[in-house]
Every structure is written in C-alpha cells, then in structure tokens.
Amino acid sequence: MFSRFFTWFAAHSCGCCSTVTVYFLRDIQSASGCAYPGSNWVTVDADGDGTTVVQEIGHLADLWTHTSDPNNVMTDQGGGTSDQITRFQCCMIRTSRFVKISLPCNLIGIRRSLLQNRLDKFVGEPFARKDRGT
DSSP states (O other), X not given: OOSHHHHHHHHHSOOSTTOOEEEEESOOTTOSEEEXXXXXXXXXXXXXXXXXXXXXXXXXXXXXXXXXXXXXXXXXXXXXXXXXXXXXXXXXXXXXXXXXXXXXXXXXXXXXXHHHHHHHHHTOSOOOOOOOOO
8 A cells, every 4th residue: 555556646636525536547457447445546447448437436435345246336247237236335325435415505495396497407317227138
C-alpha cells in the first residue's frame, strides 16, 4: 500500500464529496480491474467493459465477495447479463460511504402533484430488465 503507484493514485484521486475515481490503465496483469479497501479509487483495464467498472465500484461499496450467478454484477462467471443485484447487495450499496441523500433545492416544499410531474418528466420510467441468459 506504500508502493509508488498506490501513493500516486491516492494523491491524484478526487477527494471531494463521496466521489469514486476510476483510472483506466493500458494493462493490468492477471486482472481486468482492482479495488483497494478504504480507498476512493479503482483501476480498470482500458480494454475491459462497463461491467468491470461496476464490479470494482461495488467492491468499494463493501461488496467484497464474488458470486457464481452470471447475471449478478459481482459475478466471476461469464455468459450472463451482469446487471442484477440481490437485496443484500442493494442494502450494502445504500449504506456505503459513497451514498448521500440530497434533494435538489427546487424540489423542496412544492406540491405533491407538481413534484410527481417533474419526476415523470426528468426521470421517466425505470430501465426495463434484460432477459436472463440461458
């Protein structure tokens, strides 16, 4: 943890708020990404895909174990959707040090119907779930 690369990455990561810094590297030997306990940054192989970024951020949010379910974001298996989380994982993410609840100032104190209209306009429908792999 006191190696040159670790201290450089730690010193150059975003230290404000609850931000996670993602460093994309040309090559990571024997891995597609890596998260370091207690840090606010991860390394990801530049040739990887978005699932690696999600998994490494999951590790920082205290999801340290992998699962054999190929549809789970923390999988170590290929062939699935890698887009599902369990209730336990959701709870861990929600209680991680990277989550803060803050409402936009222009939404405080407005009528419920107006709030609902704004949410419908800007947020829209939830993402449709992908079909699970066979």
